[in-house]
Amino acid sequence: MKRNFVNIATVTGTLGLLLALPSLVNAEDYYVKTKGYRVEPDTDPPAYVRNLSKTQFEQFRDVEWLDVGLDFRTRYEYRENDLRRRNNPTTNATLNTYRNDPDNLWLLRTRGYIGVKDILDPLRFAVEFEDARSYNGLYERTEADINEFELIQGYAELYFDNALGHNRPLSIRAGRQALELLDRRLVGSNQFRNTTNNFEGFRVQFGKKQNDWHLDTFAFHPVERSKYDFDRADEDTWFYGGVLNLRQWSEFITIQPYFLGRKQNGDPTNTVAANRKPDMDIYAPGLRVYGLFGDSGFDFDADINKQFGRSGSLSGTTQTLRQHDALAYSLESGYTFDHDWKPRASLYYGYGTGDKNSSDNINQKFDAFYGFNQPWSRNDYFSWDNVHAPKARLEFTPYKNVRIDTGYNAFWLESETDAWNRANLRDRSGKSGNFLGHELDIRMRHKLNPYVDWSLSYARFEPGSFTQSFDKGSTANGPFTSEASNFFYFEVSLNAFGDGTIK
DSSP states (O other), X not given: OHHHHHHHHHHHHHHHHHXXXXXXXXXXXXXXXXXXXXXXXXXXXXXXXXXXXXXXXGGGTTOTTEEEEEEEEEEEEEEESBOSOEEOTTTOOEEOOOBOSOEEEEEEEEEEEEEEOSTTTTEEEEEEEEEEEEESOSSOOOTTTOEEEEEEEEEEEEEETTTTSTTOOEEEEEEEEOOOOTTSSSBOOOSSSXXXXXXXXXXXXXSOTTSSEEEEEEEEEEEEOOSSSOOEEOTTEEEEEEEEEEOTTTTTEEEEEEEEEEEEOOBTTOSSGGXXXXXXXXXXXXXXXXXXXXXXXXXXXXXXXXXXXXXXXXXXXXXXXXXXXXXXXXXXXXXXXXSTTOOEEEEEEEEEOOOSOTTSSEEOOOOOTBOOOTTTXXXXXXXXXXXXXXXXXXXXXXXXXXXXXXXXXXXXXXXXTSOBGGGTBEETTOTTOSEEEEEEEEEEEEEEETTEEEEEEEEEEEEOHHHHOOOOGGGEESOOOOOOEEEEEEEEEEETTTTSOOO
């Protein structure tokens, strides 16, 4: 076993030499956060977790081997004319009506975390649980809001601290894990939503994010959420890939070539219609770069992804396999002014292809995998598929611990005959045009003290000509409406262990 490990270390060390610059010996502190709006991945362990030695409990100052977290969040949501797609709770069929009656929803989420490191090295482990509930909702309850008494993470890790050189570890994890990568638009745990994306499988990291190069690889089954029962992995689906992080020039630019894939072994003839699914085999190479234009105050964040492979579609129990050929890209540029309020103004454009013809043998709809949708829309109406989405945004800090951001977004269909997926709105004839509407949002966040954060936000979506059009004929389906959507929320988060600041 020892001999095998030496061989592995030799191979991975050689890879490190090929990737790294001559400053291999002490490759620390290269990580730079993006300034892009809501696209910085969550930390590992999660942001609410604290090392016990850095909490308010002075008697544990020497306990550096234990990470702990206990977080409670409550959010009141008011939604009017909600366009998000929903299913019949009995038949699971998609309902083609919007939620025209106002909804007053209370969302409660409790998370806890325990992680052990260093003291048993190379063996480490972590456990994270979640209890997510909703109350007072007018409409059917969904897995997006409810996941009672659930295990979010539970994994063992072999962590070899200097396997690839000084401060260059090799990490091997197995078990249930949460994951956020790149700009979160393809892989995110979705911290805003009441419930969490997670996976079961393996994750191997060569190096760590503070190094000048870092390779993060994984092979997972996605976990299917159940409101009241224990979640189970979808063993018919594999989600896999790797991200190479090159940070030698991180003061100005971080480069992230990556590859993602999803393979689904279909079950088109399942006797339960809701459990039928097609075959799928999608490959998605991409490149993300972000950084600063020197000391000019300008920053940028760009991501492009090309998908190919095959994807199936179902008509009853009959499956049709189609070639998958899709493209998406995302471009953001911002400028931070030299002012006490630290204002940052930014422009953004996002693009994702939609299917041009559902009757041919090519599917052009981009697959957003397990992405985070809040960067697209405060209402959660859009994801990275079949969309043109320009955006202008302003962020500033008028007082200490008070942050405000506001933005204007507009949305068009990339393919007029394909669906607006998040709203289940489609005109197959293409006669309704492509302008979906525009959204204005504003949000304020305030850190009240080391243990309490609160925020409030308002967003209004005004339907465009496509969404308002009622003369659809027999080719259309969905909740077409001329009514504007209003979304307001007030949120309070409590952290039992504070912000990690020791006074």
